[in-house]
Amino acid sequence: MPTVLIVDDNLLNLELAADVLELAGFDVMMASSGRESIEKAEQAIPDLVLMDLRMPEMSGLEAMQALHNNQITSNIPVAVLTASAMKGDEERLLQSGFSAYLQKPIDPSRFADQVTELIK
Ligand SMILES: [Mg+2]
Known part of the structure; x- marks a missing residue:
């Protein structure tokens, strides 16, 4: 099964997303900061980063850019998972380098399918 690295500073968000994907059979890794996500992505080369x-400290945008600028992790797609849903956000985030845009709160009945689509 694909490996997905989930990055969120909110432990409840992190565990909910992880539980849903683990139940669907994904190999799940978790990181609670941008810095930690870079370390884990370098070690494990996941198929996808959410x-x-x-x-705090390093935003998801900064972490995504650091992953893309790192030779070891530059080919890993990084999807943004955010509650930010202002008009134009999705387009702006995709233009900035995220491979896909998923909205929080996640819908547990659809989330695994959405993530599967991103890895195909
Ligand atoms: Mg957060």
């Missing part, structure tokens, strides 16, 4: 946007 990245929160608003995190």
